Amino acid sequence: MVEQIKAAAGSLSWLQGRQKRSLEEVILILLCMVSIASVLPFALFRLWEGSWLSAGVDLSLVVAFIAVIVHVLRTGRHRVAGLLVTLFYSAGMLATVYLRGVAMVYWVYPTTIAAYFILRPRMALAINAVAMAALVLILSRQLATLNLLTIVVTLGLVNLFAYIFADRTGLQTRALHTEVERDFLTGVLNRRALDRKLGDYADERRPHLDTCLLLLDIDHFKSINDEYGHAVGDAVLVRLCTVLRQHTRASDRIFRYGGEEFAIIASGAELEAAERLAENLRMAVSLAQLLEQRPVTVSIGVALMDKRSSPKDWLEQADQMLYRAKEDGRNTVRVAPPKGIA
Numbered sequence: 001m002v003e004q005i006k007a008a009a010g011s012l013s014w015l016q017g018r019q020k021r022s023l024e025e026v027i028l029i030l031l032c033m034v035s036i037a038s039v040l041p042f043a044l045f046r047l048w049e050g051s052w053l054s055a056g057v058d059l060s061l062v063v064a065f066i067a068v069i070v071h072v073l074r075t076g077r078h079r080v081a082g083l084l085v086t087l088f089y090s091a092g093m094l095a096t097v098y099l100r101g102v103a104m105v106y107w108v109y110p111t112t113i114a115a116y117f118i119l120r121p122r123m124a125l126a127i128n129a130v131a132m133a134a135l136v137l138i139l140s141r142q143l144a145t146l147n148l149l150t151i152v153v154t155l156g157l158v159n160l161f162a163y164i165f166a167d168r169t170g171l172q173t174r175a176l177h178t179e180v181e182r183d184f185l186t187g188v189l190n191r192r193a194l195d196r197k198l199g200d201y202a203d204e205r206r207p208h209l210d211t212c213l214l215l216l217d218i219d220h221f222k223s224i225n226d227e228y229g230h231a232v233g234d235a236v237l238v239r240l241c242t243v244l245r246q247h248t249r250a251s252d253r254i255f256r257y258g259g260e261e262f263a264i265i266a267s268g269a270e271l272e273a274a275e276r277l278a279e280n281l282r283m284a285v286s287l288a289q290l291l292e293q294r295p296v297t298v299s300i301g302v303a304l305m306d307k308r309s310s311p312k313d314w315l316e317q318a319d320q321m322l323y324r325a326k327e328d329g330r331n332t333v334r335v336a337p338p339k340g341i342a
């Protein structure tokens with residue numbers, strides 16, 4: 001259910017605007033818009049019949065939802081806004097039941113489920129549990145025990161089903177992402193993951209640490225394939241990835257960029273640190289004896305992921321440096337000078 005809505009939300013390109021918006025932002029904005037469309041007619045009706053307090057509650061909710069939409073559209077920050085929207089839903093629902101009685105209890109069900117669209121399942125469950133306790137307090141004077149129990153049990157079931165569904169959907173989505181972005185031979189991330197990571201870094205709005213891109217290519221790999229066969233070539237690729245993992249930090253990301261070409265995103269590494277890392281990797285590979293019969297070496301190009309440039313520029317720069325390393329005799333590291341120094 002959540003994924004279908006996400007898919008529908010994803011197709012609403014008009015909401016994306018000029019800026020690329022995350023699916024979470026789009027879902028939150030859509031939920032706020034639907035909420036405004038649902039609550040506003042009741043607010044106007046309450047005004048018309050002179051129920052000022054109820055109208056006040058409904059209008060406050062409408063204003064709060066508009067404020068959230070404006071905030072998310074302007075800043076792109078959705079986490080705190082999502083929490084606030086869930087709290088508005090719960091507070092609005094409780095106030096309405098308190099003011100207008102048990103007939104308003106129907107509002108509890110959509111607000112309960114909405115929390116699972118916006119928040120992580122555990123957080124949604126916690127907020128709903130508190131809201132349910134408050135609801136029981138409000139209704140305990142109005143309802144016979146059996147009726148109250150019916151509401152508690154049905155609400156409990158709605159929460160249970162929504163929790164299981166949201167939790168399972170989250171698990172499946174994460175598993176699918178992992179599968180789609182992994183190289184089946186070596187187990188490192190693939191080209192698709194690299195494109196996404198570079199795009200994410202370029203889109204990052206907050207200040208961050210310097211990060212570098214390393215492009216690494218096995219020297220004369222074709223001759224390894226030709227001399228020892230494709231299966232041995234494959235084994236070399238797998239062993240190379242083990243060496244790369246052993247000599248990079250957990251926060252660094254390794255990608256298979258092409259056949260025998262790999263990329264590493266070294267986060268928190270400025271050019272000098274990235275050059276040291278590249279040298280260590282080059283040395284580690286040459287000492288690792290990836291193949292018993294002959295030495296295997298790599299050439300590496302390094303570029304700073306400068307925020308003034310684009311992912312395409314970073315790849316081009318690192319690739320030029322890799323080309324230069326090959327030209328300069330292979331088993332070599334070459335680093336792109338920072339912008340303005342070239």
Ligand SMILES: Nc1nc2c(ncn2[C@@H]2O[C@H](COP(=O)(O)OP(=O)(O)OP(=O)(O)O)[C@@H](O)[C@H]2O)c(=O)[nH]1
Binds near residue numbers: 185222225229234237
């Ligand atoms: N075993 C194996 N070989 C692959 C795979 N993907 C690409 N290759 C081979 O990698 C080789 C790449 O060769 P080239 O691009 O000519 O480069 P090179 O021989 O490494 O020479 P330099 O890069 O110039 O040092 C080709 O022979 C491809 O067939 C793979 O998944 N497994």
